[in-house]
Amino acid sequence: MRVAILTHGKFPDRAKTALGILRYGDHEVVALLDRDRAGQRVNDVVSDVQDAPIVDSMADAPDCDALVVGIAPIGGGFDDSWRDDVRTAIEHGCDVVAGLHYFLSDDDEFARLAEECGVDLRDVRNPPDDLTVAEGTAGEVDAQVVLTVGSDCSSGKMTTCYELREAARERGLDAAVVPTGQTGIMISGWGIAIDRVISDFAAGATERLVRQAGNHDILFVEGQGALAHPAYSGVTTAILHGSQPDSLVFCHVAGNEQFGGYPSFDIPPLPEYVELYERMSSSLGGSTVDAGSINTKDLTEQEATVAVTEFGEAIDAPATDPVRHGCDEILDAIL
Template identity: 65%
Template sequence: MDIALLAHGQFPGRAKTAVGVLRYGDQNVRAVIDRDTAGDRVNDHVAEVQDAPIVESMDDVPAVDALVIGIAPIGGGFVESWRPDVRTAIERGCDVIAGLHTFLADDPEFSTLAEQHDCELRDLRDPPEDLSVADGTAGAVDADVVLTVGTDCSSGKMTASYELRDAARARGIDAAVVPTGQTGVLIEGWGIVVDRVIADFAAGAVERLVETAAEDHDLLIVEGQGALAHPAYSGVTTSILHGARPDRLVLCHVAGRTAVNGYEDTAIPPVAEYASLYESVAAPVADAPVVAGTLNTQSLQPEAADRAVSTYADELGVPATDPVRFGVDDDLLAVVT
């Protein structure tokens, strides 16, 4: 499928969905829409991902099948400055795909236009209607379950999940990512965006995902969300932890980050303490040790990044890597799988 990615003012640093699709998706990205960097190319900003031109508006995009909203602001609302691009996409006969809490299908203008132009408005965060509370059965699946967890939001959990999956597959292991966020659902074509699910049903939603994926795969990498000590998003983190009942945990962190992003008065605990916190909260339902760590060293030069990863591994007492920069070696993969 040929797509355009909308990422106004946020590309690449705050456009997780756009970058995730460029790195791991099988869609053909024909353009990224960002008025701030228009005229550049994707690879001018992000190396080793699918390349595409960056353009100012949907008017500058070549023929595509769909427009994907590649950013999700805090709170997940629709930004009105995006309206002209979405309107143009629908009028051109393109589907529009979004992972917002504000559903495109509920917008009178967009829904009317979509009907007129025979387009689909796909809201990735719209959950199934038949969810229920967890039965506590995910721990019995016939597959190894690994959960990526973080010290903060945007700490590399989705990236770690896909890099671990790819490393496992390269070594002949039948591995799959279990998607729990809008980007993962978009990449995989299935899943449930857990942060949109009624709180009582969130663990049940994760349980369903794990049990479904376990029917076809030997190793499941469950994509974590939020962080356990996050002042806003700890609820979804706990639901995923208890719903998945994982066998092992991988702790993801951003090099140099000492406070919760956007909540700078909330300090991130030392990583060894954070690992113990995750293990303690998991303990009533699952014996799930932190067996590895991943570190986002994007802000560091190579030598400093190498030192930071070594220090992080020493602090956690387990193997660690920056999976994008340094890959996943056999020693780390062995403890994960």
């Protein structure tokens, strides 16, 4: 499928969905919509992902099948400055795919226009309506279940899952990612956005995903939020308990000391954080933090090497930057 991705003013640092699709998706990206970078190319900004021209608006994009909203802002709201681009996409016969808490299909203008033009509005954060509470059965799957957990939101949990999947496949293992957020759903084409699920059913939704993933050697479950986060700890706990993982991979961004967007709240010391995750999982099989993943993109190579070493020592487990240095060492520890 040929897609354009909307990121106005947020690419690359605050366009996690766009980066995930560019790095791991099977879609052909024909353009990135970003007014602040129009005239550049994606690889002028980020070198290790699929390249595409950056344009000012949907009217300037090449023909494509869909427009993807590549931003997931805090609270998942819709910015009205995107309205012209969404409208143009629909009028050009493009489906529109979004991972917002604001459902495009509930927008009267977009719904009417989509019906007139015969296109689909896909709100990937909209969960199934038949979810139930967890039964505690995720641990019965034959696959080894590995959950990525983090010190904060946007700490590399999804990226680590896809990097580990590729590393495992290179070794001949049948590996899959279990998507629990909007970006993973857009990449893999299935999943449930757990942060949109009624809290009583969130662990059950995670359990369903693990059981539905099918027969694999190893499943990498995409974590969400962070256990000590002042706003998003609930979804983290639900995924931890619902997936009943065999192993945890702890993810962190080098240098982060406060929760993003909450500067008055310090991230706990990393050894204490690891212990917290392990205590929270102890009643459901006792999974341990067997490896660590650290994002060092803002560091020099020498600084990154030091950061990886210090991070591994802090969490008492093998560690890597999976994008920069690969996953072999931490995959060994998990296996």
